[in-house]
Structures are given as C-alpha cells and as structure tokens.
Amino acid sequence: MDIDEFIKNLEAEIEELPPGTLKPDTDYRKVAEWSSMHALIVIAFVDMNFNVTLNGADLRKAITVSDLYNIVQEKLKNV
C-alpha cells in the first residue's frame, strides 16, 4: 500500500473527514474535525490492514500523516 492509498483508505475509515483533507505533510491533529477518538480509529485501521500495532509512543512521535505511514513501514520490516 503506497502513501496515497494509505491516505485514501484512512479517510474512508474516518467518516468525519471529507476526502482530500489529508495530505502526506498534514499535521493530522490540527485538522478541524480531528478528535482523540480518531487515534483509536487509526490504531484499528493499521492493525486491520498491516497487522501491526501502533502504541501511544508511536502516535506521539508521528506529527504528519507521512510520519504515521513511515512508522508502519518500519514496523513491517521488523515483523
């Protein structure tokens, strides 16, 4: 899954986000519709699609959508 597909699928999971809201360099926490509940949706999305688990430290580290994607890719290398 490349980053464009990652973003498209993630936006599909978060109904509150209009398609096209997220870009690789978007600071997702600053998106108007973003809430703390969405962190859980991201964890569920990543677990379901990549079978890796994001923890609190991972999420704190990830500022942009691209950071999230890269953390997932790193974790996949270590599986």
Added chain:
Amino acid sequence: MFSAVKNISFKGLSACVPKTTARTLDYDWISEDERKMFIKNTGVEERRVANGKTTTADLCEKSANTLLEKLEWERNSVDVLIFVSQSPDYILPATAAILQHKLGLKKTAIAFDINLGCSGYIYGMYVLSNLITSGACKRGLLMAGDKSTLSTNFKDKSTYPLFGDAGTVTALEYDEKAEPVFFNLFTDGSGYEAIMIKDGACRNHISEKTFVTQKIEEGIERAPKHLILDGIEVFNFALREAAPSVQNILAESGTKQEEINYFILHQANKLINESVRKKCKIEPKRVPYSIQKYGNTSSASVPLTMLHAIKNELEQKPLHLLLSGFGVGYSWGNCILKTNHVTCTEISELD
C-alpha cells in the same frame, strides 16, 4: 495458564441494573458532533446509573434473591459465595460476608471478594469452578458487577459516558455428568497504570489533593479520586493480548471456531470489540453486544450480555459458548463451556 475443570454445571443467570438511564446524546460536556462520534465508535447509546445510596452489593443482592427463587434453591444449600467487584461496600470487611448474612446463607458457607474488573467474571468462574470440582462445595454463587459511575468525573469524556452500573449472579452446581469447562487466564501488571484509581487506598491515602480536579487535556478533567482510562494503551493491549488469547483457548481445548455458538466478549467499547472480532475472523451474528444499552459494565458485562442478547436460547437449548474478559490489571482470560437449559431471570431494576 490453561486448565480444564470437570463436574461444573452452569445452572442459572440473573442481573439487576439501576432504574435511571443516562443517554449519551444528553451528555453536554462535549459537542453534539462529538456525542454522535462517541456513540458510533464506542457503541454506548445509553447506560444505567445508580443513585447515591445503591451499591454493587445491592444490585447483586436483588439478582441473587430473584435467581435463588427461580432455581428453587434452598438458601442453606449454597456452599460458597464469591463477590467480584472493584466497588465494594467498605474497604473492609469483605462485601461477600455482608451478602452471606443478607441473603440468609448458612454459616458454613465460604464467602470472599475478588478485586478484579473487566476480566473478573472469567476469574470468578475459574475460582468458583475449582471450589466445586472436588465436590467439597456443591452449589455456588458468583456475583460480578460494579458501580463504576461513582468513580468517573462528569468532565472526563474518556470515562464518564462509557461506564454503566450493573450487578449479576451466576449459579454453578456440582454435576459429574458435566463436560469440562476450559479456562485460560493471564496477567501483565506492567500495564497497571492504564486503568486506575490512584487515591483512596493504602499507597495514596485520602488527602486534600485527592479531590482537586486538574485539566489533563481537552475534554478531560479529573482528580486523583477519579478513574483514569488510557484509551490508546488499553486498545493496544486488547489487540496484542485479548485476540490471540481467544485463538489460544480454542486451540488448546481442541475446539473448532465454528463449533462455538456465541463469543461473549467483555463490553470494552465497540471499536475494541470489533477489532478483536475481526482479528479472530468471527462473523458479527456470533458476537452479541449489550454496550449500546448498558455501556461498559466492568465484570458484569459478560453475564449481562448473555441475558440481554441470548436469554431465550440459553433457556431453551444447549449452547457452546466462549466467554472473554480483558482489561484493568492488565488481567485477561477466556472460558469455553457448554450450557443446557440455563435458568435465567429477566434483567431487573433497582431504584
């Protein structure tokens, strides 16, 4: 650990909830959009809230009276009573002792408390089953429930709209013809801070600070007397441990996934439970919910979901069930058992 316990018959099930309903849509600490999002992701549309005086023990006492009557069990035939809860009547004595007296059980009965939450029903079933398996105790009552709403702060959106109050009673009986009940149980105390009430017991005595509310983040304010819930860490724990443990007990007990009629999961929240369900590749119709109506009811959630969603089937036909509890501790476990014509009461209410 994994264990098979013989001679246990699952005889009866009963539950009682407070009469007062709190609706998530009315929770005006957060915006209407946030309320709708909360409902969509946690599943909690409404929950029951006990008044100032009613305790978990009161809810369990009413459940026990109703169940003993329906089972037609003489009170002096009950050999053991276990009260699983994190909201006892007092720091001491054990609430189970008070309930032994209130229910009029005999003095030769064993009665004690177990301090566990989300996993408590599975642990309680395991302990009670092991007291009965030898035949030393013939009949036992497992009480499981919590008044969690006492510990949540209105201005904490991560806990206040999630938890509901309930008390349940399960009746087990010695039966040499019963098929084995399988258990697997686990603990990882490294996660003890993820779900926690910090003040009020021995480590942090009650002080003035206990009652001082602080802002933690947007929408979350609480004092050290209130319940903390780290949603992200708990979600991680559930994915990492709960889902694999369900698959493990199936393998270790030699049970095929498709043989199980229903998987009754602790009602943590819908997002967590759906993730566990999908990871275990179980169809939605075999994973019933009660969270929409009662919220997360701690150790009561498994038996409450059974009564809410599959009561008629429990009463009318043999069922093969997998019960799963996971959370505070961290503590988690599963139980596979066969039931046959269980005596069930309606979910009753208490003011």
